Amino acid sequence: MNTLTATDTLTLEPPAPAGDDRLAAIARGGQFDAVVHPAVDREDATLEVRDFCLWYGPKKALHHIGMRIPRGKVTALIGPSGCGKSTLLRSVNRINDLLDTVRIEGDMLLNGDSIYAPGVDVIELRKRMGMVFQKPNPFPMSVYENVVYPRRIDGERSRAALAEVCERSLRRAALWDEVKDRLQESAMSLSGGQQQRLCIARAIAAEPEVLLMDEPCSALDPIATNKIENLIDELRGRYTILIVTHNMQQASRTSDYTAFMYLGHLVEYGPTADLFRKPRLRETEDYITGRFG
């Protein structure tokens, strides 16, 4: 027991975990135990990912992912580039099917219905989900036609019904006040942030069972980002949202649950407040505090 001096060093590294380092084990392709907090299991799940694996050609990009996505909550997928978070998100609406080299094992269930069972009508399946991409992708048509598009292709012809869908969706997307007098203008004339909220309005016009967001703010400035984050908060409860984000602070601000992925594996999954205060795993702590990745 020595008297302290100002030159003593103080290490912030927590004690090394017993046994093998999990990330090294993953990198070696070894067995790996994901840690899922019990709070996740107590939630009612809209989407259930079951022992899901995915290959791009010979490369295995997702390894036995098991996740329940809670109903009405915002779940964020975080992890370094190449960890598989976008691949997992795109597997939910089977966009990956468009690539010939993709092969999968396992399944996902949307409200109990298999997503990957043989004979599933992918078009009908995708109608049950909304997708928002990194870059806003409004269709080259009017603001109004963009929003009502999913209802039109679903056979809705009533002008009154479509007008009601348009207003309700734009209000929920916090865009109504800004575009209510410009509904017939081209969607391309809107700002980037407005275009992204328009895409969210279009996604929710179809009343999706799950809303998938792939880095929805990465092409936006801080003010537009703030509006999207506020919008996500507004949508919480009404929609189940699964969001991929590179921005850790965005994950901590917007999500109820966070899943940390690494090299195609789920590492730790639990309530965001717990994960960002005291994650169970040293590996998660190292990633979210910027000590690696």
Added chain:
Amino acid sequence: MMIHLHKEIENLKKRLLSLCAVVEDNLRQSVQAITERDDRRAEQVIGRDLEIDQAEIEVEEECLKILALYQPVAIDLRFLVAVLKMNNDLERIGDLAVNIAQRAIFLNRELPIEVPFDLNGLSEKTQTMFRLSLDALVNLDASLARKVCAMDDEVDAINRAMYDGVKAMIRRQPEHLDALIALLSISRYLERIADHATNIAEDVLYTVQGAIVRHAREFKRLPPEDAPPASVRRD
């Protein structure tokens, strides 16, 4: 890698350890001012308190700056919150050392009397607790921090016994009333320093384990030494 944040935290640690060193030295000097009847030491202690107060403000400003600029999470956040709290404890220990030094100066004007309780034992235990709490901080050592928390009961017991000893002595030697009351105050100051050392140890436990252990006995929710993962799935 969040290099800027980690550099800022390193600088904060240096400031904190420097504050710890001054407070620890002031506490030791204040006790020696009593045992050696040394006014000079006591005056030094009182003079250096301004340095401690200044350092406390600097540490707090650093913490607030880091929180505002970097929004740290997980262990970085827990460490910063713990530093904010222990900074306060360190400043209070500094003030209590000044109180002890002031009583030492008073006692040095009085005739030497027999101390009716184990003053040396109490001061040694308190200083040991404080040193151990700082060692626990430096090494982020949870088991050492738990040891400090357990020692607080021993200090409380000596402090309780002290009351009976002082009361009996006042009855026997009422002419030394003022000196005995000064000793009573010193005992109380030492006991409060032990409480602050316990707070520091509890903040170390929070930093390492992420669990708030304060009042745990009252709530009967002492955390297990190593909480196992909630559920582990085999992929």
